Amino acid sequence: MQAKSKKQISLSRRNTLVGISFILPNFIGFFIFVLIPVIFSLALSVTEWDGFNAMKFVGFDNFVAIFKDRVFKGSIGKTAYFSIFTVFFSMCASLGLAVLLNQKLKGKAIFRCAIFFPYVASNVAVAVVWNFLFRDIGPINNFLRSIGIANPPGWTASTDWVIPALIIVNIWKNMGYFMIVYLAALQDIPSSLYEAAQIDGANSLQRFKSITLPMLTPSTFFVVMMLTINSFKVFDLVYLMTEGGPGTASTMMSQYIYNQAFISWSYGRSSAAAMVLFLIVAALTAFQFRMEKKWVSYM
Amino acid sequence: MKNRICRKFLASALALTLVGSMLAGCGNKPAENVNNTESSTTEANTSTEEANTAQTDNASDKEEPAAPEADTSAEEVTLKIATWDATTIATTAPLIEAFEAAHPNIKVELIDIASADYTQKLTVMLNGGNDLDVVWIKDADTTPSIAARGQLEDLTPYIERDGIDLDAYNGVASRLNIGGKQVALPISTGFYLLYYNKDIFDEANVPYPSNDMTWAEFEELAAKVTSGEGNDKKYGALLHTWQACVQNWGVQDGEHTILDTDYTFFKPYYEMALRMQDAGTIMDFSTLKTGNIHYSSPFQQGQVAMMPMGTWFMATMISKINAGECSVNWGIATLPHADNLEAGYTVGSTTPLGINANSSNKEAAWEFIKFACGEEGAKIYSENGDIPAMKDDSILAVIAGLDGMPEGAAEALVTKNIALDRPLDEKSAEVNQMLGEEHSLIMIGELSIDDGLAEMAERSKEIQGK
Numbered sequence: 001m002q003a004k005s006k007k008q009i010s011l012s013r014r015n016t017l018v019g020i021s022f023i024l025p026n027f028i029g030f031f032i033f034v035l036i037p038v039i040f041s042l043a044l045s046v047t048e049w050d051g052f053n054a055m056k057f058v059g060f061d062n063f064v065a066i067f068k069d070r071v072f073k074g075s076i077g078k079t080a081y082f083s084i085f086t087v088f089f090s091m092c093a094s095l096g097l098a099v100l101l102n103q104k105l106k107g108k109a110i111f112r113c114a115i116f117f118p119y120v121a122s123n124v125a126v127a128v129v130w131n132f133l134f135r136d137i138g139p140i141n142n143f144l145r146s147i148g149i150a151n152p153p154g155w156t157a158s159t160d161w162v163i164p165a166l167i168i169v170n171i172w173k174n175m176g177y178f179m180i181v182y183l184a185a186l187q188d189i190p191s192s193l194y195e196a197a198q199i200d201g202a203n204s205l206q207r208f209k210s211i212t213l214p215m216l217t218p219s220t221f222f223v224v225m226m227l228t229i230n231s232f233k234v235f236d237l238v239y240l241m242t243e244g245g246p247g248t249a250s251t252m253m254s255q256y257i258y259n260q261a262f263i264s265w266s267y268g269r270s271s272a273a274a275m276v277l278f279l280i281v282a283a284l285t286a287f288q289f290r291m292e293k294k295w296v297s298y299m
Numbered sequence: 300m301k302n303r304i305c306r307k308f309l310a311s312a313l314a315l316t317l318v319g320s321m322l323a324g325c326g327n328k329p330a331e332n333v334n335n336t337e338s339s340t341t342e343a344n345t346s347t348e349e350a351n352t353a354q355t356d357n358a359s360d361k362e363e364p365a366a367p368e369a370d371t372s373a374e375e376v377t378l379k380i381a382t383w384d385a386t387t388i389a390t391t392a393p394l395i396e397a398f399e400a401a402h403p404n405i406k407v408e409l410i411d412i413a414s415a416d417y418t419q420k421l422t423v424m425l426n427g428g429n430d431l432d433v434v435w436i437k438d439a440d441t442t443p444s445i446a447a448r449g450q451l452e453d454l455t456p457y458i459e460r461d462g463i464d465l466d467a468y469n470g471v472a473s474r475l476n477i478g479g480k481q482v483a484l485p486i487s488t489g490f491y492l493l494y495y496n497k498d499i500f501d502e503a504n505v506p507y508p509s510n511d512m513t514w515a516e517f518e519e520l521a522a523k524v525t526s527g528e529g530n531d532k533k534y535g536a537l538l539h540t541w542q543a544c545v546q547n548w549g550v551q552d553g554e555h556t557i558l559d560t561d562y563t564f565f566k567p568y569y570e571m572a573l574r575m576q577d578a579g580t581i582m583d584f585s586t587l588k589t590g591n592i593h594y595s596s597p598f599q600q601g602q603v604a605m606m607p608m609g610t611w612f613m614a615t616m617i618s619k620i621n622a623g624e625c626s627v628n629w630g631i632a633t634l635p636h637a638d639n640l641e642a643g644y645t646v647g648s649t650t651p652l653g654i655n656a657n658s659s660n661k662e663a664a665w666e667f668i669k670f671a672c673g674e675e676g677a678k679i680y681s682e683n684g685d686i687p688a689m690k691d692d693s694i695l696a697v698i699a700g701l702d703g704m705p706e707g708a709a710e711a712l713v714t715k716n717i718a719l720d721r722p723l724d725e726k727s728a729e730v731n732q733m734l735g736e737e738h739s740l741i742m743i744g745e746l747s748i749d750d751g752l753a754e755m756a757e758r759s760k761e762i763q764g765k
Contacts (some may be wrong), residue, residue: 050444050448053448068761131589131591132590135589135590136585136589154585154743157588159740244736245588245739247746259732263728263729264729265422
């Protein structure tokens with residue numbers, strides 16, 4: 001009886017069921033730990049709630065409140081500043097390193113490991129070490145003084161230099177990972193292209209410009225997108241190194257979200273700020289996908 | 300053929316059980332919750348029944364009639380108590396030990412949380428309906444918001460029943476009476492003192508700081524004992540990077556608070572701090588901040604002559620010295636004060652202890668609070684070098700007589716008035732965060748004092764909606 005009814009299920013339907021059963025575990029996890037919290041946060045952003053008693057619907061009050069808050073308004077600019085420089089320089093650094101370490105070089109495995117290492121290092125350790133390096137009497141400033149710069153920057157103790165300092169650390173930490181992405185892509189470029197170009201008389205710069213760069217555009221697309229998303233969401237590094245200070249000089253959007261939720265205990269304003277961050281990142285990602293056709297070439 | 304069908308059947312059955320168990324896993328929680336609410340409603344029912352029968356007797360007995368007390372002494376109860384850094388805070392372990400010895404039927408389960416995360420975790424736990432019994436409130440200014448969420452049991456009936464004298468708490472207990480409800484009792488009330496390193500004073504041939512000193516005298520003294528260069532430099536004083544270590548001297552009079560919207564009363568102290576920083580008589584703010592230097596290390600390494608710090612640091616000093624990790628010959632003096640104040644005016648903060656409204660062992664939880672905040676607890680606190688909230692001369696004498704305490708401690712510990720550094724108000728935390736941000740800008744010289752104070756005032760108004 002059972003075997004008969006089983007047989008009646010068509011092949012495609014059975015395949016669908018098998019497929020669903022494969023993605024179900026992941027989807028359930030996503031549903032419980034991502035989707036529900038996101039929807040809940042959306043609800044929080046339009047309510048006033050102390051976390052315990054009944055929620056009170058307040059419409060867009062929370063959004064109005066955060067856009068009146070100078071710290072939040074400032075944090076948008078700071079996040080953009082941090083992100084633009086992080087994305088551009090991380091990309092350049094990782095591409096440069098990938099090209100360098102793709103050549104025949106003695107001990108290149110060691111170099112690759114050394115450059116990848118910061119990516120797997122704990123952020124806490126990274127923050128402690130870099131805070132030490134950035135001190136006024138620390139190694140970096142001592143070096144700058146020794147080469148004749150009388151007033152080296154104050155780094156994390158200066159409102160003007162704190163974000164550049166964070167950008168440097170972030171680039172240093174991320175470039176190894178994106179270097180690996182570029183390395184993999186570089187090795188996928190058929191050597192026949194280079195050989196043909198060489199026969200046609202192209203020099204190495206021309207080969208790089210006309211073969212390597214265009215062939216790498218799919219990876220560049222991936223790298224830029226990941227970097228954009230990650231740098232807009234940056235939290236742990238900033239929190240560990242400066243806690244958003246001095247003053248609010250390095251308070252970026254995630255730090256603001258954290259401060260609102262866990263220092264001021266205002267889940268509503270915190271969620272509203274999170275929604276704004278989400279919209280910004282979503283808009284940027286959508287824009288990048290739109291632009292993809294214009295510059296990314298798939299073989 | 301048959302085999303194949305069999306296998307397929309098996310596979311789908313497996314998949315089903317997998318999904319089933321997963322769903323069951325997800326379903327577990329709500330089921331538990333249902334149980335919880337059931338039990339709590341039955342409890343509520345019985346307690347209202349009890350209340351009904353008791354109503355005829357005595358109003359103060361309404362909540363907890365005399366009968367349950369007999370129950371608690373017979374029944375085994377496990378109290379869940381949330382606290383922070385239980386292994387490093389010298390008073391926690393002896394307090395719990397003594398309590399368990401005095402109440403053999405009550406076992407204590409400490410939920411130990413790292414101090415930096417404590418306030419946040421406690422909020423999450425309470426909001427999640429955790430069955431904690433006793434809550435230790437680390438930041439007293441969060442008490443009103445916890446109470447506003449209805450998560451703290453009103454202690455008034457217990458206090459009336461057991462005849463607890465709230466006057467013994469030097470006026471701090473009344474601050475924990477919120478909206479007519481005594482939501483917590485203070486267990487300890489720390490306040491600021493001036494710690495000093497006797498060796499540095501001896502070397503410089505300068506008399507020790509007195510118990511009646513103005514801030515101007517403090518500054519002068521710091522200049523006198525500053526000496527050396529580079530790694531051997533001895534600083535006259537250390538003002539830790541907390542805004543409290545400058546701003547507290549402004550609220551020391553008990554009249555101004557951080558919730559004011561005109562902060563010009565901070566000005567003399569910022570001027571003093573910046574003057575001292577420029578003169579090199581205190582350690583540089585940026586160095587301390589970027590180096591993430593804890594206040595205890597420069598003092599314990601003998602690099603600073605004086606340091607205004609809370610009473611909690613006494614216990615740390617005693618244990619460090621007893622463990623042989625520090626050899627500083629230290630002393631304490633009353634906190635310096637403004638010209639127009641008497642000696643003994645200081646700033647402090649209190650640590651409240653309350654009962655979670657969701658607790659199912661309220662009677663036992665009250666026993667713990669009564670013990671910890673009462674005479675027994677005060678004795679244990681003072682024996683371990685901390686200042687209990689309930690203090691009198693005999694308690695101060697115990698503290699001063701402790702092994703490892705410097706001479707003359709009893710006189711240094713006398714207070715006339717303890718102003719709370721953060722008023723018990725829901726906006727305190729947010730204003731305090733803002734003051735901290737502006738504080739660092741002034742201290743690193745990015746903002747002038749006047750601009751900084753004006754910005755504080757403006758932002759304070761925005762936060763408080765004034």
